[in-house]
Amino acid sequence: MDSSRYLFMTGPTGFVGSNALRHLTRHSAARPWSAIKVLVRGETGAEQARALGAEPVRGDLLDPSPMLREVISGARYVLHCADAAWTSSYAEARARMDENLIGAINPHHVARAVYVCGSSYFGASEDAALIDERTPPRPLGLGPAFGAGLRALRTAGERGLDYVAAFVSGVYGPGSWFTRQYLHQLEQEQPIPVLEPPAVWPYIHIEDCVRALEFLLTLEPAKLETAGREVILTDDTPVPMTTFIEELARVTGRTARLERLERGALQARLPPFEFSYQSANMLHSNARLRGLGFECKYPSVKEGVPALELARR
Template identity: 25%
Template structure:
């Protein structure tokens, strides 16, 4: 039986697990807490407690039967957990592996002053976390080449979906229209991440793939659309220059680019939520915005 192991079954990992489960895979996923383990079990994802470091016996056994793996654990300063010193080779841990997916970020492209980028664009990571992602990407792609295995790097745009979206921010009074001249971001509905991972796995596609919807745009426009759908006043503009932001939040605005999904579309993938307006409307109508 085809079996997917998700290393780091968080917001994106759970959506991936649901997509694979619906396609007939057995699915397991790691989590750091017993509380979250119950949530995974409710979705049909067998939970495995793993906090990093030495691999526990339960995870060793699950790795041995995995035919597919998705790595979603952030690398951190010590690098990707599966490539750290003392870790057995992936080919030894997962001898039945037929496909692997690594969840990265469009942040690896860095700043392109609003220009379009695609999978062939030279990388220019700015933040430490994006530099770490590039290193991890290279490890996974190198493993794929050495093992003659299809390894897909999924570069994800800004993730949102049920329970994590501008509609909920509006309802909770936390939405802000932060405005920086000419700034745009890409975004992706979490269910489309799940569907894209399944698409790549079922076609045994490797290499680098941008996972983003069709329409990069100003973040304040998303907030305005959410306010319209909720029938609430549009929050006032907050100039970026004077806004109170965490260093991480401010760093996101230091990168400005439009990320193309043309490669994924050319391969035959169809988005369930190709732009934020359709997606927010569906979240609002269905009530899924609450989570």
């Protein structure tokens, strides 16, 4: 296979990115790229990449070197999982990273670019209706920070870039931030503050998430032209946050001490950023993803959480 047909990937040390890299380096001969090059900043990331059979590329999307731009422009496939640090300048940094990457992609050479961001871009529903990709976005939490990158992506699409924007919902698995937080609270028998009635969230098992990213990388362009190039990644069944917590408790043999609070009391207990997520009904639909032909291995947290084997871990 032509050695120039490589996949360039960002964010290989993050939660989604590291799992995606492990997934994509398995049985790599069956995939349309001949190699995987991953963006890293330091030697630790480089060692992890090499251990999985990927080629590390040193650089920084906040200030890409000519060499890094050349690697990006030469890629046949691009998977953008990199995220900015969670600081007060997150939105500015994320926008710069996204715009630098998208600006360096050669739309006449790349076969597909997949841009990964959060489904919080679509935000909360005002009623019980499901939110899909046609719903006017009402970003919350980190959601507003994705706007600049999405605008750059759509503009590049008008110039010929074959792309998919993948809006990942509440992706869970060993190492995801909210899974770790809940497991710690369960282990320490701490009260877990939740909204009453509980907010409903879209969830997706990390295995289904990375499978969906590969699916979108290799999907026929004609299907995307028909369905749309912006796709929410979530499982089949949004559920109350309490259901997710209680599933974690059940499979680990612990008791969930749920502290059910009305909106004002919960807002007083949590930082604004965390409250924005904890209080939002995000009934996001995966109808477009399913319509494209993808099926979740774990259609809800009822199947997905036990598959994490948390009791054994």
